[in-house]
Amino acid sequence: MVIKTKNTTLEEWVRLAPKAGESIAVYAMSNTARRLIPLYLSTGIKIICILDRDPALNGTFYNGIPIISPDEFSDKDKTIIICLSVAFMPVLRRLRSMGFKKILPYYFYLLDKEIKLDISTIEDAQAAYFDNWMLSRPANDVLDYVDIPVTMKCSLRCRDCANLMQYFSSPRHADFETMRRSIEKLFAVIDHIFEVRVLGGEPFMYAGLYRYIEIIKNYSSKYTLLTVFTNATIIPSQKNLDALKDPMITLQISDYNNPRQKIPELLSVCEKNGILTKINKGFRWQDSSRIRRHGRTDAENMELLRKCVVHRCAAVVDGKLFYCPIAGNIYTLKAAPEEYHEFVPLLDDKALDCTIKDQINKLMRTKFLKICDFCGGRPLYGNDIPAAVQTDKALEYEKYGDSL
Ligand code: SF4
Numbered sequence: 420m421v422i423k424t425k426n427t428t429l430e431e432w433v434r435l436a437p438k439a440g441e442s443i444a445v446y447a448m449s450n451t452a453r454r455l456i457p458l459y460l461s462t463g464i465k466i467i468c469i470l471d472r473d474p475a476l477n478g479t480f481y482n483g484i485p486i487i488s489p490d491e492f493s494d495k496d497k498t499i500i501i502c503l504s505v506a507f508m509p510v511l512r513r514l515r516s517m518g519f520k521k522i523l524p525y526y527f528y529l530l531d532k533e534i535k536l537d538i539s540t541i542e543d544a545q546a547a548y549f550d551n552w553m554l555s556r557p558a559n560d561v562l563d564y565v566d567i568p569v570t571m572k573c574s575l576r577c578r579d580c581a582n583l584m585q586y587f588s589s590p591r592h593a594d595f596e597t598m599r600r601s602i603e604k605l606f607a608v609i610d611h612i613f614e615v616r617v618l619g620g621e622p623f624m625y626a627g628l629y630r631y632i633e634i635i636k637n638y639s640s641k642y643t644l645l646t647v648f649t650n651a652t653i654i655p656s657q658k659n660l661d662a663l664k665d666p667m668i669t670l671q672i673s674d675y676n677n678p679r680q681k682i683p684e685l686l687s688v689c690e691k692n693g694i695l696t697k698i699n700k701g702f703r704w705q706d707s708s709r710i711r712r713h714g715r716t717d718a719e720n721m722e723l724l725r726k727c728v729v730h731r732c733a734a735v736v737d738g739k740l741f742y743c744p745i746a747g748n749i750y751t752l753k754a755a756p757e758e759y760h761e762f763v764p765l766l767d768d769k770a771l772d773c774t775i776k777d778q779i780n781k782l783m784r785t786k787f788l789k790i791c792d793f794c795g796g797r798p799l800y801g802n803d804i805p806a807a808v809q810t811d812k813a814l815e816y817e818k819y820g821d822s823l
């Protein structure tokens with residue numbers, strides 16, 4: 420059985436997997452790492468350091484574990500666990516070129532147990548990870564990621580925006596009252612959300628962004644991370660900056676190398692205001708945003724979902740919870756017939772909280788979504804395209820009704 424990573428066999432990966440008592444390094448300070456470090460420690464594995472290329476993190480600690488640059492790490496025989504999914508292959512290649520010999524994906528601990536050896540590619544291994552771990556968790560557990568899109572307006576218009584902003588000819592802000600009630604209902608019915616993701620479009624296009632942040636902060640015991648995503652074209656108002664001053668909030672800046680971005684200025688303002696930032700640079704874009712009916716079979720769409728990296732990233736749109744942001748935005752755009760939209764109505768006054776919670780658990784554990792047939796898919800590898808290519812007008816698509 421060969422996993423397509425330079426001829427590393429699955430058996431070899433299993434052999435490399437660290438055992439209790441062994442010490443490892445983790446790459447990088449990602450959300451996946453935050454989730455899995457406690458699990459690794461609970462199995463008796465020791466973590467000597469976290470490798471991360473962000474100079475701002477180097478020299479700091481996470482739960483007592485030092486964060487250092489990979490360049491500073493000289494133990495070439497030490498096992499390194501890559502806690503990244505989409506970027507796994509480029510990082511694997513880079514670490515191998517630096518001389519590191521034992522490198523494994525974050526779900527290594529499943530390779531010799533739950534995953535049956537009917538896998539031939541690393542994508543299958545990733546999908547099996549979701550089958551075995553994500554989907555088998557207790558029904559009253561957590562939501563992993565929830566997108567709160569506060570506006571469809573964006574200061575850039577990326578032709579291949581994964582959130583489908585390029586299709587909105589008359590973008591608008593989310594209705595504040597509807598979103599406020601949706602957020603409050605979600606926190607009322609869900610035990611815990613790992614990461615709440617506030618985004619747009621460009622969230623700072625909405626001057627009242629701070630109002631959402633303040634509402635979400637009221638539920639800080641119910642989430643682990645609150646991340647606000649920006650393209651750094653707008654320097655936020657002082658009111659919005661004040662709302663972001665919180666150790667649980669990170670302002671994630673997407674660096675597209677676009678001349679309209681003001682990254683140094685934004686970083687300086689954030690530093691002055693004590694706001695945590697993270698720059699996302701050089702990340703992969705995939706050709707997944709062509710919305711049209713693909714006409715796949717149900718089995719093909721199930722496989723698309725199984726291998727989709729947007730697994731369990733729910734999105735709140737128009738008082739409804741969707742499985743993923745693409746499903747939410749296809750609904751907003753009315754880019755698929757009515758019967759393709761599956762969601763949980765969050766604002767149904769007649770529904771009991773426990774009913775809404777059951778509906779969310781059912782939706783987020785589904786293995787088949789009709790709407791996937793209108794999506795290009797987000798596989799772990801492939802479909803790579805240049806990032807943030809701009810278009811000057813909204814893209815056309817087939818409409819099945821008036822967009823919201
Ligand atoms: S900056 Fe580009 S990718 Fe980001 S939301 Fe706007 S259009 Fe989409």
Ligand code: SF4
Nearest residue numbers: 727729743791794796
């Ligand atoms: S519509 Fe389906 S394939 Fe597309 S991002 Fe959502 S879950 Fe993945």
